[in-house]
Structure formats: C-alpha cells, structure tokens
Amino acid sequence: MEEASGTKNIGLRGVKVADSRISDIDGEKGNLIYRGFNICDLVTHSTFEEVSFLLLNDRLPTRVELEKFRADLVSERGLPGGVVEFMKIIPGSSHPMDVLQAAVIILAGYDPQLHEETREANLKKAARLISKFPALVAAWDRIRKGQDPLPPSRDLSHAGNFLYMLTGQSPDPETAKDFDTCLILHAEHSFNASTFAGREVASTHAHLYASVGAALAALSGELHGGANSEVMKMLLEIGEVERVKPWVSERLRKGGKVMGMGHAVYHTEDPRATILRSISESLAGRTGDRRWVELTKAIEAATKEEFRKIKGREIYPNVDFYSASVYRMMGISTDLFTPVFGVSRISGWAAHIIEEKFAEAQPKPELYRPDADYVGNYCGLQGCVYVPIEKRLE
Ligand SMILES: CC(C)(COP(=O)(O)OP(=O)(O)OC[C@H]1O[C@@H](n2cnc3c(N)ncnc32)[C@H](O)[C@@H]1OP(=O)(O)O)[C@@H](O)C(=O)NCCC(=O)NCCS
Numbered sequence: 001m002e003e004a005s006g007t008k009n010i011g012l013r014g015v016k017v018a019d020s021r022i023s024d025i026d027g028e029k030g031n032l033i034y035r036g037f038n039i040c041d042l043v044t045h046s047t048f049e050e051v052s053f054l055l056l057n058d059r060l061p062t063r064v065e066l067e068k069f070r071a072d073l074v075s076e077r078g079l080p081g082g083v084v085e086f087m088k089i090i091p092g093s094s095h096p097m098d099v100l101q102a103a104v105i106i107l108a109g110y111d112p113q114l115h116e117e118t119r120e121a122n123l124k125k126a127a128r129l130i131s132k133f134p135a136l137v138a139a140w141d142r143i144r145k146g147q148d149p150l151p152p153s154r155d156l157s158h159a160g161n162f163l164y165m166l167t168g169q170s171p172d173p174e175t176a177k178d179f180d181t182c183l184i185l186h187a188e189h190s191f192n193a194s195t196f197a198g199r200e201v202a203s204t205h206a207h208l209y210a211s212v213g214a215a216l217a218a219l220s221g222e223l224h225g226g227a228n229s230e231v232m233k234m235l236l237e238i239g240e241v242e243r244v245k246p247w248v249s250e251r252l253r254k255g256g257k258v259m260g261m262g263h264a265v266y267h268t269e270d271p272r273a274t275i276l277r278s279i280s281e282s283l284a285g286r287t288g289d290r291r292w293v294e295l296t297k298a299i300e301a302a303t304k305e306e307f308r309k310i311k312g313r314e315i316y317p318n319v320d321f322y323s324a325s326v327y328r329m330m331g332i333s334t335d336l337f338t339p340v341f342g343v344s345r346i347s348g349w350a351a352h353i354i355e356e357k358f359a360e361a362q363p364k365p366e367l368y369r370p371d372a373d374y375v376g377n378y379c380g381l382q383g384c385v386y387v388p389i390e391k392r393l394e
Contacts, residue, residue, distance in 0.1 A: 008373070013264060017368075018199070019361040021058060022351050023188045027265040032272065034188050035059070043275060048158050048183035049073060052130055052347040055188055056123055056354065069127070076131035077152035077161065079139060080110045084149060092144040096339045097220040099140045100133075101213050107132060108209035115207065119358050125208045126350035133346050134158065137339045138165035159183055162343060167331060174286060175330060178279045182326060185272040185319065186341050188348030190265075194218040194225065195345075195352050200368045202353040211353045212346065219342055222259065228337040230259040231324035234299070236334075241298045248302040252310055258303045260321030269316040276322035283329040292325035 007015045024033040032039045035054050042051055053061045053069045061069060083103050090099065108114055111128060113121040139149035150168055153161050159180035163171040171179070189195070198215030202208075219225035238247050251258060263270055277297075284293040300317050307315040327337050359365045379385070 011264075012196075017191065017196075018356075020190065020352070020355060021361045022055060022348070022355060023190045025190050025265050027263075027267050030266060030268040030271045030274075032189070039185060039271060040275070043181045043184050046184065048180050048187065048344070048347075051184050051187055055347050055351040056126055072127050073131040073158060074152075074154055076128045077135055077154075079132060079135050079149070080107070082110070083107060083136070084139060084143070087140050087143045094144075095220075096137060096140055096336055097216065097226075097342075100136055100339050100342060101216040101220075103136045103140070104129070104209055104216060105213050107136075108207065111209070114209070117205075117207075117357070119354060122208055122350075122354050122357065126347075126354065129208070129212060129350065130346050131158075133343045134162035134165060137336060137343055138162060141166055141333065141336060163330065166336075171330075175283075178283060178326070179330060181275065181279060182323060182340075183344040185275060186323075186344035188345070188351065189319075192224065193221070195349055198349045199352050199356040202356040203366065203368045205357075208350065208353055212349055215345075215349045216342055219345065220338060225320075225338045225341040225345070227259045227318070227320040228323050228327070228341060229334050231296075231320055232328060232334040232337060234259055235292060235295050235324060235328075238295060238299065241294055244295065244298040245302045248299060249306050252303070252306045258299065260324065261300070261303050261307075261317055262315050263318045266316065266318065267314075270318045272319040273317040273321055276319065276326055277317075280322045280325045280329070283326060287329050289329065292328050293322075296322060296325045 022035060025031070026033075034042060034051065035058055037046075037054065037060075042054075046054075049070050050061060050066055053066060083106050086103065086106055087099065090102075107129070111125055113124055135149070135152060142149050150165050153164050153170070156164055156170060157176060157180060159182075160171055160176035163169075163176065163179055191199075194215040197218035198211045201214040202211040222230050238244055248258060277293075280293045280296065284290045300321065304315060307313065323341075324337060327340060328334070332340060355361055357365065377384070
C-alpha cells in the first residue's frame with residue numbers, strides 16, 4: 001500500500017476542487033458565512049425561509065419577494081398520495097433516512113418540471129423539495145407509529161409547521177424560534193461530504209432530485225449527519241454525569257471516537273456549537289430538565305481533558321454535539337435527528353446543485369472525474385492470463 005501523499009489517500013482534506021459563491025468557513029477563527037452574511041447575524045435577524053432565499057438567490061429578498069417565497073413554500077407543503085401510500089407498505093422498521101432518500105426519488109415523478117433544466121425551473125424544484133422535506137419526515141414518523149400523517153398548517157412558519165406535523169401540537173413561540181435557529185445553523189456548510197456528493201451527481205447532468213438523493217445518502221453516515229443520533233445514543237448509554245469521566249477515558253484510550261467532537265475544518269469551536277449550547281441551556285431552563293445539557297457539557301469537558309492528555313492537542317464540539325440534547329428536549333425521536341439535519345440542509349444542497357449545473361462560480365460546467373493510482377495485482381503490461389473457471393484450482 002502506498003503512503004498517503006500530496007492530494008492522495010487523505011479524504012481530499014484541504015484539497016480545493018472548485019470555486020463556490022455560497023459559503024465560506026474560517027476554520028481557525030470559527031466563522032461561518034452564508035453568501036457574505038455571518039451566521040451569528042442570520043440567527044439573530046433572519047428566518048430559515050429568508051436564509052433559504054439568500055442561499056438560492058445570492059442576495060437577501062425584498063419584503064415582497066420574501067412574502068412570495070414564503071407563500072410558495074406554504075403552497076407546496078402537502079405530499080402526493082402516492083408517496084404516503086409507499087410509506088404505508090414498507091416495513092415500519094425502515095430507517096427514516098432510508099425512507100427520506102427513497103421518498104425524494106419517488107417525488108421526482110410528481111414534479112411537472114423534472115426535466116426542465118433552466119435555472120428558473122430548478123429554483124421551483126428546490127422550493128418544492130425544501131417545502132416537502134418536513135412533511136416527508138413527519139409523515140414517516142407518524143405512519144410507522146400507526147398514525148395518519150397530519151395535513152400541514154398554512155399559518156405556521158416552516159419550523160413551526162414541522163414540529164406541528166410531527167407532534168400534532170403547535171409549538172410554543174420560543175421552541176419554534178429555537179428550531180428555526182437550528183434550521184438556519186444546519187442549512188449550509190460548503191463542500192462537506194453530502195454537498196460534494198450532490199454536486200458530483202449534478203455534474204453528470206442528473207436532475208435535482210437524483211442529486212439530492214445522493215446527498216442524503218452521504219449525510220446518513222455517522223461521520224457526517226449521522227453523528228447527531230450517535231451523540232444521543234452516547235448520552236443515553238452514559239446516563240449519569242458521574243459516569244462521564246471513566247466512560248470518555250476508556251473510549252479514547254481504546255482508540256474509539258466521542259461523537260460530536262472534532263471537525264475536519266474547524267480548529268477552534270464550531271460557531272454553530274456555541275449557539276446550540278446556549279439553545280440547549282435555554283430549553284433546559286424552560287422544560288425544567290437539565291439532565292441532557294449537563295451530561296453533554298460534562299462529556300465535552302472530559303473529552304477535552306482526556307484528548308489533551310492522550311494526543312497533546314485540543315478538540316472542540318461540532319454542530320452535532322449540542323443539537324442532540326436540543327432535539328431531545330423538543331421531543332424529537334433519536335433516529336429523526338439526521339433527517340432533521342436534511343430538512344435544513346436541503347437549502348444548501350439545492351443552492352450548490354444549481355451552482356454546479358449552471359457553472360455560477362466557474363467558467364463552464366465540468367463533470368467530476370478524479371483519478372486513482374492502481375495498486376492492485378498486476379501481471380505485467382499484457383494483463384493477467386484468464387483461466388476458465390473449470391480449470392481453476394479449488
Ligand atoms: C469529524 C471528523 C471525522 C474529523 O476528523 P479529522 O479530519 O481526521 O480530524 P483531525 O485530523 O483533527 O483528527 C486528528 C486525530 O484526532 C482524532 N479524533 C478526531 N475526532 C475525534 C473524536 N471525536 N473522538 C476521538 N478522536 C478523534 C482522529 O482520530 C485523529 O487521530 P489520529 O491522529 O490518531 O489519527 C472526526 O473529528 C470525527 O470522527 N468526529 C466524530 C464524528 C462526528 O462528530 N462527525 C460530525 C462532524 S460535523
């Protein structure tokens with residue numbers, strides 16, 4: 001096996017593969033910028049709907065444009081009957097991420113503009129998907145529990161409507177606002193694994209739904225979006241603050257990972273983790289249940305201390321670390337945490353897929369086609385002699 005060198009065998013870490021106008025990350029200072037705006041300002045002043053418009057259009061909307069965009073999203077909140085029927089016949093044990101991915105591909109067949117490859121048509125398709133993601137996640141959660149999906153509310157915000165469709169109860173304004181903040185924070189993060197997967201598929205001229213399906217597949221893994229569910233499983237497994245130190249110590253000393261800690265790009269605290277920690281604190285205050293936030297803070301402290309001892313360096317929480325306790329306190333099931341990430345990230349994916357399709361940040365569209373060095377068996381330039389199966393030695 002060859003040594004890792006240059007751009008090879010390093011998971012493309014630090015390798016620039018494209019230009020993008022959508023977001024920027026300062027991994028040293030811990031800043032995240034969407035289309036020029038710092039996420040700290042966006043969570044203070046904006047909404048998920050406005051941030052989605054910003055990501056898709058490269059500018060903030062006027063009041064009229066935002067109202068129109070909101071109305072478009074509201075009008076697309078329902079699901080085609082065929083998608084609901086599909087959910088009713090599959091095994092109830094199917095993982096919500098798998099169901100979401102399959103449902104997105106099924107939805108393609110219902111889009112009247114599926115093969116219309118103009119920017120305008122792709123924006124409309126993107127709005128449909130942004131709008132339907134919450135309905136898909138909520139519908140599956142209810143169907144697998146033997147309940148009927150709820151019709152969407154026309155009055156609630158995107159965030160509020162999701163919590164309503166999931167639980168059947170309108171959330172209180174603070175919880176709806178906190179969830180809206182979670183959606184803003186997860187909406188975009190440059191060339192992460194799922195966005196890259198979506199762009200790579202879009203570069204083949206596959207349609208938006210196929211590209212989003214690929215992005216969802218990449219998001220499902222525990223080293224990416226799947227980490228938030230894994231954090232919750234860890235919290236449940238540890239259970240008590242007193243058990244944190246020995247658990248973390250054993251985990252790290254055996255070479256295991258503490259999920260939700262560390263990041264491929266940030267070398268300081270992920271700014272999203274900072275905001276999510278404070279949401280976790282305020283939810284704990286409102287619900288009167290401090291268990292999850294205290295446990296999470298204790299794991300953060302223990303991991304930092306142990307990591308310093310073992311590796312002689314710092315480690316910080318990423319976006320998934322505090323989102324677990326936040327979603328738990330909002331009453332969301334653990335295996336829905338990653339689909340909820342998708343409910344938000346669909347905006348960033350759509351913006352990237354459109355940027356890729358229309359070469360908005362590069363001279364012309366290019367098919368991704370990287371290369372690899374062959375290090376397998378090789379019998380010489382002529383290739384290996386093919387031995388028919390009946391003549392091969394057992
Ligand atoms: C996200 C992640 C894959 C980034 O990995 P990376 O780019 O290799 O990060 P680094 O280069 O900083 O890792 C350096 C070392 O720290 C270790 N490390 C990083 N995160 C760790 C974690 N959460 N727990 C234990 N060890 C960790 C790595 O294994 C590596 O060890 P090594 O030098 O002995 O090989 C990694 O931090 C991770 O697996 N975190 C947990 C999963 C997670 O939360 N994913 C969501 C990301 S948003």
